[in-house]
Amino acid sequence: xxxxxxxxxxxxxxxxxxxxxxxxxxxxxxxxxxxxxxxxxxxxxxxxxxxxxxxxxxxxxxxxxxxxxxxxxxxxxxxxxxxxxxxxxxxxxxxxxxxxxxxxxxxxxxxxxxxxxxxxxxxxxxxxxxxxxxxxxxxxxxxxxxxxxxx
Numbered sequence: 001x002x003x004x005x006x007x008x009x010x011x012x013x014x015x016x017x018x019x020x021x022x023x024x025x026x027x028x029x030x031x032x033x034x035x036x037x038x039x040x041x042x043x044x045x046x047x048x049x050x051x052x053x054x055x056x057x058x059x060x061x062x063x064x065x066x067x068x069x070x071x072x073x074x075x076x077x078x079x080x081x082x083x084x085x086x087x088x089x090x091x092x093x094x095x096x097x098x099x100x101x102x103x104x105x106x107x108x109x110x111x112x113x114x115x116x117x118x119x120x121x122x123x124x125x126x127x128x129x130x131x132x133x134x135x136x137x138x139x140x141x142x143x144x145x146x147x148x149x150x151x
Contacts, residue, residue: 016098025067067098
């Protein structure tokens with residue numbers, strides 16, 4: 001199963017600037033099967049600071065999964081993805097693109113940048129929650145997440 005010990009929370013980083021989507025994601029994970037700790041940052045610059053443990057993020061845990069929106073302020077999600085996958089210490093963390101973009105160009109570019117998964121956010125509330133729960137089911141219970149390189 002995904003988490004070695006079901007008693008140990010899975011650390012998840014949500015990079016999302018839409019407060020409504022943040023709230024829905026938090027609710028979906030709260031009702032889920034696994035213990036998890038959802039950390040939220042609102043833009044690409046904060047995401048990289050969190051991942052590199054810089055500034056106010058020096059004591060944060062390393063996430064085991066990243067949910068990344070593409071259309072972010074300050075630093076675009078595509079640029080964040082490129083930096084994550086180019087970084088020797090971060091590249092093994094699975095990155096799930098969770099965005100409103102249905103653009104074929106965004107899909108292709110995300111996979112070219114080694115995204116692990118690309119999901120388009122549905123417009124319907126119940127479908128959005130269903131998608132987040134399916135992310136949890138797959139990434140946190142079925143997939144074996146890498147634990148190496150934890151600092």
